[in-house]
Amino acid sequence: MIAAGTFNPPSIDWFALSPLLVLLGGGLVLLVAAALTPQWPKHLYAWSTVAIGLAALATTFVQWHDISKDGAKTLVGGALSYDHLALFGTITICIGLCLAALVTDDFLRREGMEGPEVYGLFLMAAVGAVVMVMSNDLIVLFLGLETLSIALYVLAASNRRRVESQEAGIKYFVLGGFSSAFFLYGIALIYGATGSTNFTTILAAFDSVPVHRRDAFALVGVGLMLVGLGFKVSAAPFHFWSPDVYQGAPTPITAFMASVGKTAAFAAMLRVLIIALPNWKDDWRPVIWVIAVLTLLVGSISAVVQTNVKRMLAYSSISHAGFILLGVEAAGHAGASGAGGMPGTMMYLMIYSVLVIGTFAVVTVVGRTGDAATDLGSFRGLSKQQPLLAMALTVFLLAQAGVPLTSGFIAKVGVIKAVVDEHSYALAIIAMVSAVIAAFLYLRIMVNVWLADPETGDDTREPVRVPLSTGIAIALCAGFTLYVGFNPGWLIDASDMVTNVARPLTGG
Amino acid sequence: MLAVVATPTTTWYLLLAALLFSIGVVGVLVRRNPLVMFMCIELMLNAVNLSFVALAKKLGDIGGQTTVFFVMVVAAAEVVVGLGIIVSILRRRPTATADDIAELKG
Numbered sequence: 001m002i003a004a005g006t007f008n009p010p011s012i013d014w015f016a017l018s019p020l021l022v023l024l025g026g027g028l029v030l031l032v033a034a035a036l037t038p039q040w041p042k043h044l045y046a047w048s049t050v051a052i053g054l055a056a057l058a059t060t061f062v063q064w065h066d067i068s069k070d071g072a073k074t075l076v077g078g079a080l081s082y083d084h085l086a087l088f089g090t091i092t093i094c095i096g097l098c099l100a101a102l103v104t105d106d107f108l109r110r111e112g113m114e115g116p117e118v119y120g121l122f123l124m125a126a127v128g129a130v131v132m133v134m135s136n137d138l139i140v141l142f143l144g145l146e147t148l149s150i151a152l153y154v155l156a157a158s159n160r161r162r163v164e165s166q167e168a169g170i171k172y173f174v175l176g177g178f179s180s181a182f183f184l185y186g187i188a189l190i191y192g193a194t195g196s197t198n199f200t201t202i203l204a205a206f207d208s209v210p211v212h213r214r215d216a217f218a219l220v221g222v223g224l225m226l227v228g229l230g231f232k233v234s235a236a237p238f239h240f241w242s243p244d245v246y247q248g249a250p251t252p253i254t255a256f257m258a259s260v261g262k263t264a265a266f267a268a269m270l271r272v273l274i275i276a277l278p279n280w281k282d283d284w285r286p287v288i289w290v291i292a293v294l295t296l297l298v299g300s301i302s303a304v305v306q307t308n309v310k311r312m313l314a315y316s317s318i319s320h321a322g323f324i325l326l327g328v329e330a331a332g333h334a335g336a337s338g339a340g341g342m343p344g345t346m347m348y349l350m351i352y353s354v355l356v357i358g359t360f361a362v363v364t365v366v367g368r369t370g371d372a373a374t375d376l377g378s379f380r381g382l383s384k385q386q387p388l389l390a391m392a393l394t395v396f397l398l399a400q401a402g403v404p405l406t407s408g409f410i411a412k413v414g415v416i417k418a419v420v421d422e423h424s425y426a427l428a429i430i431a432m433v434s435a436v437i438a439a440f441l442y443l444r445i446m447v448n449v450w451l452a453d454p455e456t457g458d459d460t461r462e463p464v465r466v467p468l469s470t471g472i473a474i475a476l477c478a479g480f481t482l483y484v485g486f487n488p489g490w491l492i493d494a495s496d497m498v499t500n501v502a503r504p505l506t507g508g
Numbered sequence: 509m510l511a512v513v514a515t516p517t518t519t520w521y522l523l524l525a526a527l528l529f530s531i532g533v534v535g536v537l538v539r540r541n542p543l544v545m546f547m548c549i550e551l552m553l554n555a556v557n558l559s560f561v562a563l564a565k566k567l568g569d570i571g572g573q574t575t576v577f578f579v580m581v582v583a584a585a586e587v588v589v590g591l592g593i594i595v596s597i598l599r600r601r602p603t604a605t606a607d608d609i610a611e612l613k614g
Binding site: 139142143146150153154157160163166167169170173174177178180181182184185187188189191192195196197 | 522529532533536542545546549552553555556559560563566567569571572575578579582585586589590592593594596597600
């Protein structure tokens, strides 16, 4: 509690904030420099963004060792946390940012929209996402969420020539604002119940607040926050926006949204539920269970009947959100230590981010000028035109289906093992059944790519070309997917460390 | 003249905030004009602000009141972006309601 009239400025550990500062400073410098100079040579905007992303990534690796040595702690008067969970999320976000910028590079030139704005928004969205994964206070989390979301609203509507993009923008905006308001109301009620918005204080307040306040306010507050977070991660029954937005937004933006947006929202969900509210776990865990089951089933079953590949991938992304919720549910069983579920969740997010960017990169290329050729028919006979691209797409789809020797298998094993360890057998079985249903969708795309002949009248169509930057991004994603599939040990070890979070219980 | 029967307590303000929030929710769900839907979202945010202030007063903690400023900044940023998107759509289709903006479905 802060008494009026006293103000002690918090000490600021600049080194611990460096990824955030690099992204923020880089984004501002990029925007200002680009506004003051004439059009830069091609590739330069994208590669500057990649350089900023890599610089932020480099600082996280230094910090990783720093935390391993000196332990986790909280920053800026307890507003942010400096721990392995935050860093793992930051690394995922930086990787997603770099890959998405590479895919966006050629896309913008093809669509005649070359300019620095999209990259500036990418960097600002990444700043918001990093604030979310680092947050140790509900209000800081809300600010990060809004920084990320507002940048994403603009990005979704950024293709001014396509009415679909504008429609995606306004749908995302209205529903995103709607869900943010629910989340904020949840924060207000938790504040009312515990007298603070700080995670550490909320955790400690469980025993000291009067029971009547704890029950009425906190339960409604937790419920409202789950609604808000459920919207952000596109979990059923709050998933309605995501197929429309994923389909309508420019394809590389969809890739960015599905990777960075999801990572930030799930990391925030872990922070809120496991670090701030573990004492209410008996109340929120069954809700997560139900949401996970609904999300898995809705995602995989609705995906099967779609004919537009972007829409299919949107539903597949919903079903992946269901898998990630398994990890959250498993973490809920363990309560404050979040033992088994947290590593699985974070590892799934990293693997899925790379996968989804790779998949949408292929869709970007196949979409051709105008970004409109994303129906299943456009993929027919892709293997005859572009065998390497078809192979990369096959790797991504097999990995999304969870086939062994790809990273997707490691991810799915991670979360399913976590729930089985917590004896949630029913959830594990439902997840596996839904994985089988979802596999049909991936096979359907693959059959079109490899076995079907090109559509008649396809000669008039522009051939599929793979430009340099996008090619590099696809190769990196495919390489990562296969490498992790064959050699997952290092990633599992790294993700196991995310349970080391900043809070008083573990000496942070 | 009627004597004042009761002085407003925190509960009154919280109930008013809940009512305003509900009006906002219903507005978003039933109104079809994008601008009005947007105003309803602002109403929801401001209802939350009212709860924050009421709770901060009750708890004797200044944190809830400062939060309101952050929320106001966020709401202002949302207005800028939201109006930009709405104007760019309405310029293309001046009479569009939320039901007309339906290229994407399935």
